[in-house]
Amino acid sequence: MYNLNEFESREALDVQLADKVASALSDAIAQNGSASIAVSGGSTPKGFFKALSEKDLAWDKIHVTLADERWVPMTDDASNTKLVHENLLVGKAAKAKFFHLKQGETLSAETLSDLNLAAKATLLPFDVLILGMGEDGHTASLFPCSQEIHEGLAKTTGPLLKVQPTTAPHLRISFSFAYLAQSKNTILHICGDNKKTVLDKALSNQDVLEMPIRAFLFDDNIDTQIYWAK
Template identity: 40%
Template structure:
């Protein structure tokens, strides 16, 4: 098993093809197991994909959407990934899907972590995980700059709280262990600059210094890189 690279000439073609592939996988999961579990990331890159996915008339009532990570901010904040997904994905046909939010208690980060762990506990293997990638090779909220990144990679929990030193806000993020409990991982990005980041991450020997490289190199779950030039 090795990383599959899928390059598209433009974002429009990528989004159309990628959305169809995801919907096929979700539909197959529903047919086989009665439900489907989709993990999504925040940021600007997945917005066109979200808008395309929500126009597909699959059985969204059987789909549970899980956030790969979120910032520890008030629910209405523009920095909230939960708000982003509600506004951009969970509309039209996809309004019937269920969302597992990570930030439940704004008063205490530790309480928020524990509540998120309780909500994630018992969820089955994810069917599709869509990861993004930063210029520093972070993915989800697995930042190389975080003092606790070593503990995150060794954690047996489903979710952990951490504080990046070069990015705003404390975060709640699914752990590598939980993200790898999936049937398919996609790494979604745009541009040749990001492709170079991925290439460098693939060569990194320490996963804590280039977290996206860890997911791209692992042999446990099929992984594909989806990007537009």
């Protein structure tokens, strides 16, 4: 299910979210000797990334990855990997280990198989998951328009899948709902009136194929904390 946390400013949200995530990562390291976090791209998390990167954590024991990635070179402005390296993996957080989703030139079945094995060995289940949400209700690269949406939302699929959206550019690689759902801390980070309108629509019924974010909002086994600021 979900809980809505509203903030008066994006700056206040960034500070509180960074505090919450740092605490969760610190607890995971204390319990298991390491921690993992999956983040999302876009402009919304930049302030949060900066606040988190300044936290005094055992960053060398933390694995960072993305909930999804566009299959583009890291030098491309559309690359979320580039975004994370420039905004999160800096300062104190530069010591963190980054798990690349975009590896090689071709997103082949062999590449997916290798990535799935590596993700299971080093990342999963996530200690922290930071989700975003598109205007169409997609999250990660679980697009309602894609042919892969049934696979992406299935509870029996593997960790990672190839996604080709029809309403957005670029081939994608995305973690599946089945494995994202296992995160010990799940947070939906959104800002602005437009995203609040999309959220209100998402909360109006439970058709996950229409708006995949609903899979995280209405699952009885997931405590999705929504962080929203105007």
